[in-house]
């Protein structure tokens with residue numbers, strides 16, 4: 534297929550673009566490089582530097598879009614909500630408009646666990662209430678809502694994948710954020726000497742060791758789900774799937790595994806809770822397993838951390 538990957542110079546987008554090229558697809562990456570890196574575009578993909586708000590030319594002759602380009606920092610979204618609504622919802626509306634103009638009727642969308650907000654039960658199912666607690670989650674939920682409407686109104690075929698905590702690396706494709714807020718890369722930065730210690734944001738949560746539990750999914754498993762979603766899109770339908778491992782690991786467990794993998798003592802400093810962090814976020818991925826036959830293969834935290842660490846040493 535001829536595919537447009539928006540945000541394909543970013544972390545998840547670059548891994549998906551690499552797997553699409555490996556599967557024999559003809560891939561164009563559209564990325565404005567505001568947070569992505571040109572050298573993350575995989576060999577064999579065409580690169581167009583530009584905005585999703587101006588995607589018409591890049592969409593010509595395309596069979597489907599995989600849409601990753603977005604602002605994705607929860608904290609930043611609270612400080613600058615307008616940036617999130619403009620980029621994530623406004624940008625996507627412009628992209629959908631251009632897709633209609635160019636007759637492109639299929640899209641796989643990068644959605645998030647942040648659409649659910651504070652969960653009522655664990656693991657979270659797709660039918661659970663969506664009450665985002667920050668503009669990032671709200672803007673992604675607004676896109677999910679739009680996709681449902683466009684499927685009904687315009688016959689768009691769409692799949693939203695709601696990611697939980699993506700981690701690990703796929704060969705040289707890894708997480709490289711200028712502002713790093715995520716746990717695993719921040720812990721590994723202590724092992725590389727870029728940071729002196731890692732902060733543990735709260736040890737008074739109602740969890741076994743008092744630190745938050747998160748569902749870490751290997752980026753390679755996550756990416757594979759996009760290829761399955763692409764093959765199963767039905768025009769006129771919008772499907773939503775969670776993507777996680779189904780197991781929660783605590784902040785302390787993550788730090789312990791990072792110590793084992795790197796052989797570094799990794800000093801940890803206990804600090805206050807970070808605003809807006811739910812105690813437990815774990816996905817039920819039963820629906821995508823049942824409907825698309827997806828199965829995570831790299832489920833051990835050790836494997837996820839080892840791959841992230843190897844990706845880093847390839848810097």
Ligand code: UFG
Nearest residue numbers: 645646647698714715716719732733734745747784807810
């Ligand atoms: N944490 C620390 N120290 C750090 C960084 C994180 O203790 O230096 C803790 C956090 O408080 C949290 C856990 O580690 O308990 C995981 O934090 P991350 O920032 O790695 O990930 P989040 O769970 O906050 O965020 C993820 C995705 C977001 C998504 C969100 C849904 O990265 O895109 O889940 O709530 F929006």
